[in-house]
Amino acid sequence: MKAVVYERYGPPEVLRLDEVDRPRPGDDQVLIKVHAVSVNASDWETMRGKPMYSRIGGPLRPRFRILGSDVAGRVEAVGKSVTKFAPGDEVFGDNLALMGGFAEYVCAREQAVAAKPAGLSFEQAAAIPQAGVIALQGIRTKGRVRSGERVLVNGAGGGAGMFAVQLAKLAGAHVTGVDNAGKHDFMLSLGADDVIDYARTDFTRTGERYDVVLDLAGHLGVVNYRRVLAPNGRYRYVGGSVPSLLQVLLFGPLLGRRAGKEIRLLVVRQNPQDLLTVAELCQAGTLVPVIDQRYSLDEVPQALQRLGEGRAKGKLVITSTE
Ligand SMILES: NC(=O)c1ccc[n+]([C@@H]2O[C@H](COP(=O)([O-])OP(=O)(O)OC[C@H]3O[C@@H](n4cnc5c(N)ncnc54)[C@H](OP(=O)(O)O)[C@@H]3O)[C@@H](O)[C@H]2O)c1
Known part of the structure; x- marks a missing residue:
C-alpha cells in the first residue's frame, strides 16, 4: 500500500510517499481502509520532534514511521477479540496511540474508533476527532x-x-x-x-x-x-x-x-462517547467542522507546511482518490 513515511525528525521534506506492507490488525484492532485523514498540530510537532514532549517514546528517532491520527474510513478486517465492528462498517476516530493514518490502510484499537454517523461525510468525520x-x-x-x-x-x-x-x-x-x-x-x-x-x-x-x-x-x-x-x-x-x-x-x-x-x-482523554457527542452536534448542523483545504496523500507535506506556517483556518483534510 502507499503511505507517507519518515525516519528522522525534521521539516516536511523528511516525508516521502513510499510502498509499505499493509498492516495486520492485532487482536483488539480493526484494519481501516482510509477514506480521509485530517492533519493536526500533533502531526506537525511529532514530525519535527519539537516541542520535546513530542519525542516521548522516540527521543532520537520517530516512534512511528507513519504519522496521521484522525482517520475516517471503512473497516476492512477485525482482530479476533473485536466485538463492536465488522468489515464494511464506517468508522472514525483519533488513532494517537498507533498513528499511521497517512496511508491507504491503518490499524486502530477498537476503543479508539466509533461508528461514523451516516449524515457526515468521511471528510467531515476526519475533521472532528x-x-x-x-x-x-x-x-x-x-x-x-x-x-x-x-x-x-x-x-x-x-x-x-x-x-x-x-x-x-x-x-x-x-x-x-x-x-x-x-x-x-x-x-x-x-x-x-x-x-x-x-x-x-x-x-x-x-x-x-x-x-x-x-x-x-x-x-x-x-x-x-x-x-x-x-x-x-x-x-x-x-x-x-x-x-x-x-x-x-x-x-x-x-x-x-x-x-x-x-x-x-488539560490532558485530553479520547473516548468514543465524546467523539460521538461532537459528531452528533456536527450532524445536526449545530457545530460546523470547517475544512480549509483538501489534499491527496502525496500532498501530506504541503498540508503540514500550511498548518505549520499558521495559514490553516480550521482543518486540513487528506482525502483518498477512491
Ligand atoms: N493536552 C492534550 O492532551 C493534547 C492532545 C492533543 C493535542 N494537543 C495540543 O493541542 C494544541 C492545539 O491543536 P490544534 O490542532 O488546534 O492546532 P492548530 O490547528 O495548529 O491551531 C493552533 C493555533 O494557535 C495559533 N497560535 C500559534 N502561536 C500562538 C500564540 N502565541 N498565541 C495565540 N495563538 C497562537 C496558530 O496560529 P499560527 O499560525 O499563527 O501559528 C493556530 O491557529 C497543539 O499544541 C497540540 O499539541 C494537546
Whole structure:
C-alpha cells in the first residue's frame, strides 16, 4: 500500500510517499481502509520532534514511521477479540496511540474508533476527532463554561479553536478569540465576539478578566494566567511551549488555589462517547467542522507546511482518490 513515511525528525521534506506492507490488525484492532485523514498540530510537532514532549517514546528517532491520527474510513478486517465492528462498517476516530493514518490502510484499537454517523461525510468525520474532543473537554467537561461567562480561546483560529469558539458560543458565553491577524475574519465567522492579534497584544495585559481561558498555544508564565482570570476563573493549558507547560504543571494548582482560581493542564482523554457527542452536534448542523483545504496523500507535506506556517483556518483534510 502507499503511505507517507519518515525516519528522522525534521521539516516536511523528511516525508516521502513510499510502498509499505499493509498492516495486520492485532487482536483488539480493526484494519481501516482510509477514506480521509485530517492533519493536526500533533502531526506537525511529532514530525519535527519539537516541542520535546513530542519525542516521548522516540527521543532520537520517530516512534512511528507513519504519522496521521484522525482517520475516517471503512473497516476492512477485525482482530479476533473485536466485538463492536465488522468489515464494511464506517468508522472514525483519533488513532494517537498507533498513528499511521497517512496511508491507504491503518490499524486502530477498537476503543479508539466509533461508528461514523451516516449524515457526515468521511471528510467531515476526519475533521472532528482530536480537535473536537479537545474543545469539548476544554469548554464543557473541564472548563465548565456557563451562560454569560467570559471565555478566551488562545489559538482560536486552528483546528481545536474552531470547535472551542463554537461550543463556547453554544453555551451562551461571550467569546474572545486570540490568533494571528490573518485569522480574525475566520474567528468572527465562527461566532467570536472579540478578536486579539497575538503578535500585537498580550491578552494577559489588557486589563480584561476571563472566567475561562482555554489555551491551545500557551507560551507565557503561570503568573500571567493567574492575573487574567476572574475570581473563580479556570485556566486550561492544552498545548504550547514546554516551559509554560512545566510552570502550569508544577505551580499552577497551588498558585491558582491561593487566588481562588483553577490553573491546570488539560490532558485530553479520547473516548468514543465524546467523539460521538461532537459528531452528533456536527450532524445536526449545530457545530460546523470547517475544512480549509483538501489534499491527496502525496500532498501530506504541503498540508503540514500550511498548518505549520499558521495559514490553516480550521482543518486540513487528506482525502483518498477512491
Ligand atoms: N493536552 C492534550 O492532551 C493534547 C492532545 C492533543 C493535542 N494537543 C495540543 O493541542 C494544541 C492545539 O491543536 P490544534 O490542532 O488546534 O492546532 P492548530 O490547528 O495548529 O491551531 C493552533 C493555533 O494557535 C495559533 N497560535 C500559534 N502561536 C500562538 C500564540 N502565541 N498565541 C495565540 N495563538 C497562537 C496558530 O496560529 P499560527 O499560525 O499563527 O501559528 C493556530 O491557529 C497543539 O499544541 C497540540 O499539541 C494537546
